[in-house]
Amino acid sequence: MYEEERKQLVELLKKKGIKDERVLDAINSIQRHLFIPDVIGFHAYKDTALPIGYNQTISQPYTVAFMTEALELKRGYKVLEIGTGSGYQAAVLIHIGMKVYSIERNFEIYSRTQKLFDRMGLRAAIRCADGTLGWEEFAPYDGIIVTAGSPIVPDNLLKQLKIGRKLVIPVGDKQTQSMKIVTKISEDENDIKSISSFAFVPLVGKQGWKEE
Ligand code: SAH
Numbered sequence: 038m039y040e041e042e043r044k045q046l047v048e049l050l051k052k053k054g055i056k057d058e059r060v061l062d063a064i065n066s067i068q069r070h071l072f073i074p075d076v077i078g079f080h081a082y083k084d085t086a087l088p089i090g091y092n093q094t095i096s097q098p099y100t101v102a103f104m105t106e107a108l109e110l111k112r113g114y115k116v117l118e119i120g121t122g123s124g125y126q127a128a129v130l131i132h133i134g135m136k137v138y139s140i141e142r143n144f145e146i147y148s149r150t151q152k153l154f155d156r157m158g159l160r161a162a163i164r165c166a167d168g169t170l171g172w173e174e175f176a177p178y179d180g181i182i183v184t185a186g187s188p189i190v191p192d193n194l195l196k197q198l199k200i201g202r203k204l205v206i207p208v209g210d211k212q213t214q215s216m217k218i219v220t221k222i223s224e225d226e227n228d229i230k231s232i233s234s235f236a237f238v239p240l241v242g243k244q245g246w247k248e249e
Contacts, residue, residue: 050084110180112133116130169193169194186211188209190217200222213236217230218231
């Protein structure tokens with residue numbers, strides 16, 4: 038289903054500057070409509086964020102592709118995701134050969150996505166917790182991706198990242214954020230690139246926004 042729509046989406050992402058063939062192949066293969074509510078299934082291959090309930094969203098395909106490409110991943114890397122949500126971003130990471138550890142703070146979303154992954158045979162370690170604290174047990178990671186907007190770059194996440202590797206995180210206010218691509222140079226030195234104009238739902242937690 039929706040093969041043609043997926044192809045068109047891939048063409049659009051190429052035009053918008055996505056070059057990583059593995060990422061484009063993942064977008065071409067993964068059935069995004071299975072990660073969103075049935076009633077809006079026909080919107081799945083538009084390049085937009087969509088509601089998934091509980092005031093949360095599935096990220097825009099361009100953003101998923103952009104962040105995945107920015108991590109500069111190699112097969113078999115261990116990647117930590119904060120904000121599992123629908124599970125689509127995690128599915129992209131799995132498709133390109135990553136070992137995925139993902140944290141979701143909302144219990145309903147967490148259990149729904151865990152069930153979806155079981156049904157689809159997608160293998161990832163998913164946990165219900167505050168992701169701003171990271172996931173110490175499996176650290177250090179070869180890449181960390183935060184898919185909710187944060188007021189700061191949480192120290193815990195930087196601590197759990199391998200030297201030489203990248204953390205990709207939207208940082209800003211609650212309305213708009215710029216994407217920070219943080220490369221950990223040494224234990225106390227980072228290189229940060231910043232790309233403006235992204236919009237994510239807030240990262241809520243000890244090193245994120247306070248719950249309202
Ligand atoms: N990667 C997701 C995007 C989901 S939106 C996807 O592909 O669909 C962001 C998600 O982050 C929401 O589900 C929200 O509940 C979750 N979230 C917000 N703050 C969090 C935190 N501190 N730890 C873990 N998850 C968090």
